[in-house]
Amino acid sequence: MCLSIPSQVISIDKEKCTAIVDTLGVKREVGIDFIADEVKVGDFVLIHIGYAMNIIDEEYAKESIKLYQEIIEKMEEDERQRMIEESDNCPGGAGGA
Amino acid sequence: MELRDLYVRFRDPKTIKALAKEIELEASKLANPINIMEVCGGHTHTIMKYGLLQLLPKNIFFIHGPGCPVCIMPKERIDHAYILAMQENVILCTLGDMIRVPGSKGSLQDARSKGADVRFVYSPLDVLKIAKENREKTVIFFAIGFETTTPMTAALLESAIAQKMTNLLLHINHVTVPEVMRELIDSRDEHIDSYNNQIDAFLGPSHVSVIAGSKIYEEFPAKYNRPVVVAGFEPVDVMEGVLMLVKQFNEGRCEVEVQYKRSVTREGNRKAQELIEKYFEKRDLFKWRGLGNIPKSAWKLKDAYSDYDAERVYDLPKEEIEDHKLCICGDILRGMAKPTECQVFGTACTPAKPLGSCMVSSEGACAAYYKYGNLL
Numbered sequence: 001m002c003l004s005i006p007s008q009v010i011s012i013d014k015e016k017c018t019a020i021v022d023t024l025g026v027k028r029e030v031g032i033d034f035i036a037d038e039v040k041v042g043d044f045v046l047i048h049i050g051y052a053m054n055i056i057d058e059e060y061a062k063e064s065i066k067l068y069q070e071i072i073e074k075m076e077e078d079e080r081q082r083m084i085e086e087s088d089n090c091p092g093g094a095g096g097a
Numbered sequence: 098m099e100l101r102d103l104y105v106r107f108r109d110p111k112t113i114k115a116l117a118k119e120i121e122l123e124a125s126k127l128a129n130p131i132n133i134m135e136v137c138g139g140h141t142h143t144i145m146k147y148g149l150l151q152l153l154p155k156n157i158f159f160i161h162g163p164g165c166p167v168c169i170m171p172k173e174r175i176d177h178a179y180i181l182a183m184q185e186n187v188i189l190c191t192l193g194d195m196i197r198v199p200g201s202k203g204s205l206q207d208a209r210s211k212g213a214d215v216r217f218v219y220s221p222l223d224v225l226k227i228a229k230e231n232r233e234k235t236v237i238f239f240a241i242g243f244e245t246t247t248p249m250t251a252a253l254l255e256s257a258i259a260q261k262m263t264n265l266l267l268h269i270n271h272v273t274v275p276e277v278m279r280e281l282i283d284s285r286d287e288h289i290d291s292y293n294n295q296i297d298a299f300l301g302p303s304h305v306s307v308i309a310g311s312k313i314y315e316e317f318p319a320k321y322n323r324p325v326v327v328a329g330f331e332p333v334d335v336m337e338g339v340l341m342l343v344k345q346f347n348e349g350r351c352e353v354e355v356q357y358k359r360s361v362t363r364e365g366n367r368k369a370q371e372l373i374e375k376y377f378e379k380r381d382l383f384k385w386r387g388l389g390n391i392p393k394s395a396w397k398l399k400d401a402y403s404d405y406d407a408e409r410v411y412d413l414p415k416e417e418i419e420d421h422k423l424c425i426c427g428d429i430l431r432g433m434a435k436p437t438e439c440q441v442f443g444t445a446c447t448p449a450k451p452l453g454s455c456m457v458s459s460e461g462a463c464a465a466y467y468k469y470g471n472l473l
């Protein structure tokens with residue numbers, strides 16, 4: 001029950017204070033009482049028990065994704081380094097002298 | 098950016114692995130082991146589902162916290178739901194796994210099998226619809242949840258008033274996170290010798306802060322010397338949250354930080370907060386299952402809305418009810434015991450036949466251990 005689900009706003013009905021959102025292909029109607037003034041079509045929102053709780057800040061999401069990319073690259077670089085060191089330390093590469 | 102990115106990027110196994118490496122590196126510099134309490138059952142679920150315990154170094158521990166609204170519901174309030182459901186001409190609606198939790202008279206499911214009209218709803222919006230379609234009946238919403246679901250109940254009441262509905266009542270069981278965190282630290286510090294571990298830091302649930310802001314945790318570093326990182330529910334979010342906490346220890350910082358910046362601000366959603374303040378006020382005390390009475394830890398309807406309050410419209414029993422003797426949910430909710438330490442875990446108590454509430458909700462620690470225990 002407690003998880004909130006990212007979705008994208010497809011259309012807004014200001015009068016009813018609802019929006020149609022797309023959650024990975026599933027379309028449904030949600031309440032937008034808490035974000036009615038700001039929300040726009042195309043926004044990413046977090047859905048929780050049938051209401052949009054807020055608008056997801058794309059810039060911050062992108063920033064996180066970029067940071068993770070860097071951490072992955074660092075890990076892969078470290079792994080490459082280790083592989084090179086290991087094979088350097090292994091004379092003849094197979095079985096030794 | 099596409100919607101998919103918001104899912105796959107934050108569940109990416111490679112990122113999880115890379116973060117685990119970073120955590121290992123940072124944790125190797127720690128002077129002492131650290132115990133991190135993930136307050137919310139949603140985090141417990143993620144930790145178990147993605148096997149994050151196995152990825153953490155030996156000097157970092159998770160203590161599972163009490164943040165599961167179903168698990169902390171005391172039996173007397175489940176009985177309220179049961180009694181209300183059994184009234185003539187009533188439709189009782191509730192969310193989530195509430196329907197399966199046994200009270201002293203049985204669960205709501207049992208009430209249903211005796212002919213009561215109990216409905217599981219996905220959203221309070223459905224309750225409004227049911228009330229409109231059944232004008233000749235009284236529709237009662239048994240409202241549960243933390244800061245995350247409280248504004249939705251307020252929005253439901255606002256719509257009911259605007260649409261002049263007279264057949265809708267609310268039974269309010271909304272609870273708040275900071276008060277229970279305070280209680281856990283205070284009670285632990287009191288009996289410190291009897292515990293072999295202690296909460297050193299908190300992982301705060303993101304969705305609570307989406308509504309209430311990250312500011313609700315500022316007292317914990319300031320007064321209790323416990324850092325807090327507000328983290329999202331995807332496995333990558335949890336791992337990054339842990340990394341941020343470990344870094345705080347290594348750098349000698351103790352503060353509130355937000356990992357889930359994509360949705361959490363210091364202030365939270367003002368509009369949602371205003372709705373809560375409009376309709377609700379704090380109860381002096383609220384009994385949490387296994388934890389006892391905690392001051393100012395729950396909401397009730399303001400006097401002005403007593404016509405909508407099922408607790409005032411119906412005469413409901415006030416006595417407290419003991420939990421099952423063998424069930425150690427209380428210790429588990431306090432982070433003092435793990436589910437596997439319970440004598441009846443997985444034998445007399447299973448998700449199909451739960452003895453205690455922690456086995457019912459998918460966010461309960463016992464249910465999570467039962468389901469993903471083979472990963473341990």
Ligand code: SF4
Nearest residue numbers: 424425439446453463
């Ligand atoms: S396993 Fe069942 S009886 Fe034991 S603590 Fe968990 S919920 Fe209670």
